[in-house]
Amino acid sequence: MHKVASVQTGDRADRDAYRRAVGRFATGITIVTTRLDEIDYAMTVNSFASVSLDPLLALICVEKVARFHGAVLSAGVWGVSVLEESAEDASRFFAHRGRPLEGQLEGHPHHHGRLGVALFDDALATVECRTVAVHDGGDHSIVVGEVVAVATPADGSPLLYHEGRYRRLSG
Template sequence: MQTEHRADRDAYRRAVGRFATGITIVTTRRDGADYAMTVNSFASVSLDPLLALFCVEKIARFHDAVLETGVWGVSILSDTAEDASRFFAHRGRPLEGQLAGHPHHHGELGVALFDDALATVECRTAAVHDGGDHSIVVGEVVAVATPADGAPLLYHEGRYRRLSG
């Protein structure tokens, strides 16, 4: 279906910014190095089979690493983890030692998972779809945990938010 009018990119960004999202850090491990990236485009896809997805920008160094390894972990952040979210959203940080100061362990698939996450999910890539300047990575869920209680860290209209009440 074609449309005659194209939506303005900035208007679209403002509109989808009104959709509140949770914040995650997605990780993989390649050649002994941990890769990590802040992601708010994470979603549950299916309960039968268990599937989840996230989107990754094609120019990010994480993109090639996660496609090569075929395994990834998701740490769903609590509202106390804004500093970690900001750090792992920053481009160009050194790979070596980036997880220092962020308590974590390596899960069943060898990927880093944050100890204070509200929940963790480990996946094997089942499919990768083109999504314009991003790839949509769909994974079969192989392990889940709920290591900590608390309220989620949210992102809405370009700002970190917390649940009230």
């Protein structure tokens, strides 16, 4: 028999219960970048998804209060680097709010792709997108982009996030 715990307040599910429930969905970890006025912006994101194969579309969700939000909407282009399991330190660094923009990519081997956005050299995959739509998603914006370039620069296992912790695939 399965244990069923349902927590609701009025017409809505409880926020903490919802957070615990969706935390059971394992996600890959990416660093998403954009470039605006010759400044590189980067942020750890696990809300990245393929949307369509015809046309090629992907999406990211960006918190509206993040400085990355304004930059990516203004720039209209963005890159996604799918992190390899040894990249936990990079993921933690780019998840930290308020870090200085200047020099933030130093020490993280990268290059600028076709759209001018930074892409990590040791990523399992990179995707470059041009924004085609932005949708309201509560405290986030859902940014949909047309995929204009892809690469698979490295082989390896992905870095995962599950139940509030970094995880790795086991054999």
